Amino acid sequence: MKALIDADVLLYECSSVAEPREAKGTEEAQPLKSFDFVKEVFDGRVADILKATQASSYTLYITGKGNFRFDIAVTQPYKDRGTEKPYHYHNLMAYITGHENCRVIEGMEADDAMAIDQDLAGEDVGFGLELDPQKCDTVICTRDKDLRMVPGWHYGWECGNQPEYRMTFIDPVGWIELSKDRKKIKGGGLKFFWSQMLTGDRVDNIPGLHGTGPVAAYDALNWCNTEEEMFMAVKALYEMSFPDNWREYMLEQGRLLWMVRELDEYGEPVMWEIPDGGGKEV
Helix, strand or coil: CEEEEEHHHHHHHHHHCCCCECCCCCCCCECCCCHHHHHHHHHHHHHHHHHHHCCCEEEEEEECCCCCHHHHCCCCCCCCCCCCCCCCHHHHHHHHHCCCCEEEECCCCHHHHHHHHHHHHHHCCCCCCCCCHHHCCEEEECCCHHHHHCCEEEEECCECCECCEEEEEECCCCEEEECCCCCCEEEEHHHHHHHHHHHCECCCCECCCCCCCHHHHHHHHCCCCCHHHHHHHHHHHHHHHCCCCHHHHHHHHHHHHCCCCCECCCCCECCCCCCCCCCCCC
């Protein structure tokens, strides 16, 4: 098994643990920790991931310069965050990118490269509606739920209040479920992707279909068993909201949300397209 590790997530997580902490209650104030401490936390996290996944090799993925989604997002800016970075962020970035097992991804996100590599590994076993877990030898390791639309093995380490996402195999069709409070939708595979086409992704500033929440998305898609059924269910809602330009809006949302699976002959990301039956090409 080879672990495909989202180092973008680890970069923030491990550099944040060194930040100064003010005294609260019985806790003592703590000054900024050293970079040696940060490196130790990072190396320990990678070792824990390898142990949990029983992986014998791994690759770290870091997002570099450029992202095609910035040009695609016309409804509202993509990932309009502007958050301040931890003190040791750039130090840890240099440490990770200098690692022999690290790939710095240009023009798209580290997530896309992980999806491509998992998809490439799946080609040998025939990625389709019937995928054999025993023959899949890569595992995507991240806290980012968006990558769970990609078929294959997945793992997420425990972080703060977020519990461990134990080794889980996601088939291409996938599934969705509502949280107990019915305020969030969880899942994997194509069904999860199409649910995001309705709910959007607040973290990445992707609007989806305005006014369509987790419950409405679940009701629209839970019964679907094929991508055609998922597409038709979502298309109907898009047509109601955008009768004159639903194709253009759907294409924007899909290309923002979809994890790239392949590169073209020039090494550029192959964009998501509206499935067959979606009417004329945009």
